[in-house]
Amino acid sequence: MPTPTRSPYRKPVAFGAVVALAAGLLGFVSYRATAPDGSPSDAPAVSAATGQDPGAYPGLAELARRDAGDGLALGRPDAPVVLIEYADFKCGYCGKFARDTEPGLIEKYVDAGTLRIEWRNFPIFGEESEAAARASWAAGQQDRFWAFHRAAYAEDAKEKGFGEDRLRELARQAGVKDLDRFTRDAGSEAAGEAVAADQEEAYSIGATSTPSFLINGRPVAGAQPAAVFTRAIEAAAAEAAGVGSAGEDAGERAE
Template sequence: MKRIAKTTAALLACTMATACNGEATGTVEAPTAPVETVAAPDGQAWSDVVTKTEAGGYVMGNPDAPVKLIEYGSLTCGACARFELAGAEELVQQYVETGRVSWEFRNFIRDPIDMTAALIARCGTTEQYFPFQRALFQNQQDWAGKGYQYLQSNSTANMAPEEVFKTLAEVTGLKTFAAQRGISPAKVDACLAEPGAADVLLAMNETANSDYGVNSTPTHIVNGVTQPSSAAQWEGLGPVIATAVGDAS
């Protein structure tokens, strides 16, 4: 609990655009032949297949896809919202649905508002995760804006972490937002107070820094190779994925 409290305070001092580490990048190799399409299980589309990973993220698509995309993103990050709203549909339709690419989202927590939203997003079922996250990005300016206004006018220094999260869930409207999407207020309260839940998210930050050199959101990793900031948006990431599946000319 002390660790969470210290980290929550530290996150308030963190810049909203970047994390604090260097960036390691490399080139994704093209396969010797184009990756073949893999049919989804009977009665399903690959976009319906969502599982939670050992790293703490949520992965959509064929778990055995030869091309594995990991996105480190923040729910309060405007650039992450742009990627979701401008690029996710093409990513899913062209690559995830073909079974060639799996897409894992891992949270990179930047501040207590982000932590609160992430805990609530993870409160539903695995099937609810990606639709709920998309709705958060679509409405980001509203709920995140309310959260930042609150933090600018109120001190949380003497509040326990779970009290901070619960308060932010109220003032941002996220508790009502979740209820409208099938996650009850009681369940939200339980998720915000769940022991160890915030630690899982903070551990993803640590892995992002130590293993992948993440220094901004969104950051994409393709088959273990961290991509530069030029691939933060779909116009830059799309060609990398095309190369990875052997579609590039």
């Protein structure tokens, strides 16, 4: 398994003992997600679907930004469930999730207002990963992140590499209108700071491979089957709906 490259901006971040425990779990379950001889279905996950759900960790749930102006997010800022994805555009399993699982989650949960997806750039495979992360952020400055995301994760896209010309072509495919601005933004200090902040957040919670996810504070690692995400999202949604303004649970309200 390739060794992740850490950002020079990395500084220690602490979220308390409970979050440290959750981070340890995420690190444990995520180490196989990018192993060259592994498979997503074999990679363990911490989720409600596996029977090994440690529950939601409030400190991790608080990492949801819920910024209405975030171009790297989909869904209502006040959605009851937030899925945070830490991913790398050179990661094959990230591409598998993007192609095979994410569209169904968007249709079933994001469009219904239940789920918000927040992307975090987590480049761990070297210079091209970093360049693609910066480029995705630059596309987001023109509201074309998700179109860029689709283009970069298209079948066999990563085999073509993420050199400067290729990234500009992906931006063109994504409908980025001002390509010169895109190039400037991708090379800007702001892009570097945004990517470094995402990367630092991933390391701080114990993520060691891509893709890694948090679903309302629940760690899930790897491109798991859709059922894993469905069950975790529905469990989180049920928990969010189970507490009313007076603190009663759903069962008490139904009586």
